[in-house]
Amino acid sequence: MIDLGGRVALVTGGARGIGEAYVRALHAAGGRVVVADILDDDGAALAAELGDPARFVHLDVTDADQWDAAIRAAVDAFGAIDVLVNNAGIANAAPIEHFTLDKWNAVIAVNLTGVFLGCRAVVPQMKARGRGSIINISSVEGMRGSPGLHGYTASKFGVRGLSQSLAVELGPSGIRVNSVHPGFIRTSMTSRIDPAHLDIPLGRAGDPSDVAGTIVFLASDASAFTTGAEFVVDGGMIAG
Numbered sequence: 001m002i003d004l005g006g007r008v009a010l011v012t013g014g015a016r017g018i019g020e021a022y023v024r025a026l027h028a029a030g031g032r033v034v035v036a037d038i039l040d041d042d043g044a045a046l047a048a049e050l051g052d053p054a055r056f057v058h059l060d061v062t063d064a065d066q067w068d069a070a071i072r073a074a075v076d077a078f079g080a081i082d083v084l085v086n087n088a089g090i091a092n093a094a095p096i097e098h099f100t101l102d103k104w105n106a107v108i109a110v111n112l113t114g115v116f117l118g119c120r121a122v123v124p125q126m127k128a129r130g131r132g133s134i135i136n137i138s139s140v141e142g143m144r145g146s147p148g149l150h151g152y153t154a155s156k157f158g159v160r161g162l163s164q165s166l167a168v169e170l171g172p173s174g175i176r177v178n179s180v181h182p183g184f185i186r187t188s189m190t191s192r193i194d195p196a197h198l199d200i201p202l203g204r205a206g207d208p209s210d211v212a213g214t215i216v217f218l219a220s221d222a223s224a225f226t227t228g229a230e231f232v233v234d235g236g237m238i239a240g
């Protein structure tokens with residue numbers, strides 16, 4: 001069992017889905033957790049259920065000012081942010097000739113620009129303390145192409161590249177940056193997809209809790225020598 005010993009983690013998109021599982025796992029491992037989301041009721045209810053030490057902050061990850069306010073609120077509450085989990089994401093799909101610019105801009109804004117803004121906002125206080133762990137949620141769609149998922153795939157490849165450039169730049173400052181690449185996980189994002197046609201060697205779709213162990217590991221000193229790495233958590237789906 002990993003003991004996070006009060007380490008402070010901010011999880012974007014933490015109110016539901018896989019992000020909620022990250023919040024619960026980090027809290028259960030002894031972390032102090034900030035749930036950051038646009039879903040105010042769900043996020044506040046989750047933080048209230050967990051009690052101390054958990055907080056909710058409203059955050060639209062596409063808004064730089066809201067990022068500054070969320071970081072300030074987390075630091076006011078807990079003194080620092082040790083771990084940032086950039087998990088908030090959306091998905092959309094259409095054949096390329098019907099893929100509107102609005103669709104493209106929406107998915108890039110949340111999935112890629114949101115991660116950039118979060119890293120930029122959190123780094124100054126991590127640098128000042130000489131340590132930190134940034135965990136960026138990409139996808140197996142950040143490692144291969146899939147029909148129709150043009151904006152989503154581009155955003156998730158982008159998260160992978162951004163994580164690597166940051167790992168190289170921030171390593172000397174004691175800040176680790178890794179990307180995590182879940183496969184098919186049952187959430188509202190995937191509720192309309194039937195996993196039966198997916199060839200998953202472990203023989204089942206994933207649950208949000210299946211990814212959470214990797215997040216707790218990357219939040220902890222058990223991963224102290226790990227940066228710039230890509231963690232595929234997909235039941236073996238893209239190995240074949």
Ligand code: NAD
Binds near residue numbers: 036061
């Ligand atoms: P979900 O739709 O269940 O949850 C997404 C969360 O992000 C929600 O709480 C939502 O309110 C929040 N969110 C959306 N836009 C936001 C914004 N602008 N600012 C702040 N929060 C915002 O989705 P999920 O399946 O839990 O996905 C979580 C992450 O995991 C996403 O980045 C997704 O791309 C990635 N992922 C999911 C799967 C999967 O199979 N479900 C696979 C690979 C990667």
